[in-house]
Structure formats: structure tokens, C-alpha cells
Amino acid sequence: MxxxxxxxxxxxxxxxxxxxxxxxxxxxxxxxxxxxxxxxxxxxxxxxxxxxxxxxxxxxxxxxxxxxxxxxxxxxxxxxxxxxxAQILEPHAKHIMANKPKGLMATDNSYELWLKDGNSGEDICIASEISKEDIKRFKKERGWKKVPMEKVE
Ligand SMILES: [Zn+2]
Structure with missing residues (x-):
């Protein structure tokens, strides 16, 4: 059992x-x-x-x-x-220097979280220097379905 x-x-x-x-x-x-x-x-x-x-x-x-x-x-x-x-705000995340060598940092805090205002076109950074776990926490807190991730090199 x-x-x-x-x-x-x-x-x-x-x-x-x-x-x-x-x-x-x-x-x-x-x-x-x-x-x-x-x-x-x-x-x-x-x-x-x-x-x-x-x-x-x-x-x-x-x-x-x-x-x-x-x-x-x-x-x-x-x-x-x-x-x-209708107010449109689309969450999306950026992974800064996504191709940096692994193990460079104990925790990779090089993620950013953005909200794209679909009405004005403005892109608003709501958090930076955060980890992938932080993005998951935001996703849960805000009730978002998904947060597309973009790699920035
Ligand atoms: Zn506020």
C-alpha cells in the first residue's frame, strides 16, 4: 500500500x-x-x-x-x-542573460516581470531581479493563467 x-x-x-x-x-x-x-x-x-x-x-x-x-x-x-x-493587462516575463553559464549564481535572480497595457501600449515592469520561483508566486497571487517567458541575451 x-x-x-x-x-x-x-x-x-x-x-x-x-x-x-x-x-x-x-x-x-x-x-x-x-x-x-x-x-x-x-x-x-x-x-x-x-x-x-x-x-x-x-x-x-x-x-x-x-x-x-x-x-x-x-x-x-x-x-x-x-x-x-475593457482594460487589458498581459503579464509576461523576461529572463535576462538567459544563456549565462549555469551555476554562476546560487539562485538565478535575473528574471523580470512585466505587464503590457493593451490599451495604451505601455509596458510596465512590476518586479525585477527576481527568481523563477518568484514569478510562480506572482502567478498564483494574481490568478494568472500563464506568464509567457522571453529570453533576453
Ligand atoms: Zn498599485
Whole structure:
């Protein structure tokens, strides 16, 4: 008999951008806020079986500053899609000097994380000198499906 693994796993999902554009107190950029849902499941052998907890966070899509929303408030906010063109922010990462010799650094901190504003065309660097693990952490926190990686030599 093999070991049975059980516990909880949390999945995050970017629900979209909602409400009016607002200046962020932290980074001072003006965007609609993002709402991200975190859903925890009790799993057995990594198969999600029973949902145990759902949380919603409303945050600045650029710097991530924000707070937790009550479920009902999140539902209400998500009905307000704002006016004007849909806000488009595409995450992408750059691996700087991707071809440097392996083992040069204990941890390769030469990744950068960017958000491309699909409305203005502006490319915004939101984190630099970070590791591949940091990018995974951002991906989970922001509920992004994927973060395309570009090698910069
Ligand atoms: Zn911000």
C-alpha cells in the first residue's frame, strides 16, 4: 500500500477588472482594480474533492496592493464592469542573460516581470531581479493563467 496524501490545495483565478479607474494609494497608477478568487479544496491524492474555503481579494493590478472582500461584496463589485474599453493587462516575463553559464549564481535572480497595457501600449515592469520561483508566486497571487517567458541575451 502506498501512502495516501491528503490536505488542502488552493487554486487562484483572476476574475477580471471591475469598477471605475482609481489611483492606487501605493503605486499611484490609475487602473480598474482586479478581483482574484482563491478557492481551497480538500484533496485526496491531489484530487480536489470538497471545497473548504473561498476568498476574494480586490487589488491594484500593477503593484498588487489590496484587501479581502466579503463574498457578497465581491459579487456586487463584479457586476460593475466599468465604462469604456475593457482594460487589458498581459503579464509576461523576461529572463535576462538567459544563456549565462549555469551555476554562476546560487539562485538565478535575473528574471523580470512585466505587464503590457493593451490599451495604451505601455509596458510596465512590476518586479525585477527576481527568481523563477518568484514569478510562480506572482502567478498564483494574481490568478494568472500563464506568464509567457522571453529570453533576453
Ligand atoms: Zn498599485
Amino acid at each position: 502506498g501512502a495516501i496524501y491528503y490536505g488542502t490545495r488552493t487554486f487562484s483565478k483572476h476574475m477580471g477588472y471591475f469598477g471605475p479607474k482609481q489611483e492606487c494609494d501605493n503605486c499611484h497608477r490609475t487602473y480598474q482594480k482586479a478581483i482574484v478568487r482563491f478557492k481551497s479544496w480538500f484533496h485526496i491524492d491531489y484530487i480536489p474533492l470538497i471545497p473548504t474555503k473561498t476568498q476574494y481579494f480586490k487589488s491594484c493590478p500593477i503593484c498588487g496592493a489590496g484587501f479581502e472582500l466579503r463574498k457578497q461584496d465581491a459579487k456586487t463589485e463584479m457586476q460593475n464592469t466599468g465604462d469604456g474599453a
